[in-house]
Amino acid sequence: MTKPKIFIDGESGTTGLQIHSRLNGRDDIELVSIETSKRRDATERAKLINAVDIAILCLPDDGAREAVSLVSSLGVKILDASSAHRTAKGWVYGFPELNPGQRQKIANARFVSNPGCYPTGFLACVRPLIAKELLPSNFPITINAVSGYSGGGKNLIQKYDSFHEQQTTATSLYPYGVYGLQFGHKHVKEMHEYSGLASPPLFVPAVGDFEQGMLVQVPLPLWTLEHPPSGKVIYDAIADHFQGEKFVQVAPLADATLLRDGTFLDVMALNGTNIVQVFVFANDNTKEVLLVAQLDNLGKGASGAAVQNLNIMLGFPEELGL
Structure with missing residues (x-):
């Protein structure tokens, strides 16, 4: 069975590092990384974003908006850990426990925004x-x-x-x-x-x-x-x-x-x-x-919540990696 591919755009930042540490070593997904010298290369980032199943954005708000503008593949899902899209139209708020039915919305969504701490x-x-x-x-x-x-x-x-x-x-x-x-x-x-x-x-x-x-x-x-x-x-x-x-x-x-x-x-x-x-x-x-x-x-307020949402988006048990 093919493992879902995950790309963390901004994995060198505080939240990105925490998410990477929670995902690294898991054998049910494949982490895709960008070369250090190409982290600011929009062409290379676009290539990776559109080649994975889920891209996790750990970027400043403007960077997250730019990353979303690079999406061209209908098959990729986006999980944004910034505050850029938390109230944006077309995005699902990634707090599974917020309301009845919120989990299912996250599971069905193409664009999910991680809540603030x-x-x-x-x-x-x-x-x-x-x-x-x-x-x-x-x-x-x-x-x-x-x-x-x-x-x-x-x-x-x-x-x-x-x-x-x-x-x-x-x-x-x-x-x-x-x-x-x-x-x-x-x-x-x-x-x-x-x-x-x-x-x-x-x-x-x-x-x-x-x-x-x-x-x-x-x-x-x-x-x-x-x-x-x-x-x-x-x-x-x-x-x-x-x-x-x-x-x-x-x-x-x-x-x-x-x-x-x-x-x-x-x-x-x-x-x-x-x-x-x-x-x-x-x-x-x-x-x-x-x-x-x-x-x-940095846990339920950021990286932990992101991993929980990722698991829901993949249809995996929520507690994996947590």
Whole structure:
């Protein structure tokens, strides 16, 4: 039986390297690589893209759009790990657990866009509540999130490496940078599109002094609602939405209670996995809930999700390579 051929366009970048490491050595696919000297050669890239079964794009947004313009073969499928096509017409959003039927859409699609890391955590928290109408679509959502610096790609990694090289024992400090302060972060559009919210959420991202790992926090002031649901109702809705899912897990409500009573939630606990875990913290007396998603920004937030989508597109078991 002929093995499906896979080409990673941009395999030398952060996400490309991670995907390559997850796929390299698998005996059920054939990885096709481009010569280092020809990585910027559009003719050679076009040749490879159109000669494989699936091309995975690990490129800046403009590069991804250019790569799609090179497609001429009707037989090739495209999995784009950039943010260029996440809300584009004709593209399927690659979050299999998002809605019933989403997996089948991915399996049938020719063009699939891998979700962003922050949106993955956010949508895992909020989409079930909007879908079950526990939150109105016009609810004013805010998001506070922190990611490892690897989420910013090569440029941010180089900045952090440079920062640490310049520090001395006497002046060493741990940077925590809030960014996106002009608002309109590129992830907001997909958060809005796939959450079911009537208006875009207010998103405040930050980068911490660690390489990878992510926490996405969504506070819910339920006292603003006429009939606020209890924390248990919120929890049950999310747990029911993801029942039976392997890669989206909902922590038992008891765990959330223990954490609230003084244990820290480790931002790096799920590094190296393809799992996003959702926590529900609730106080029914004050009618407040905090939803927290914990994930590896390079795992379920990027390369792990890409491999999961690739497996679905190939008709393979989702967990292969994960």
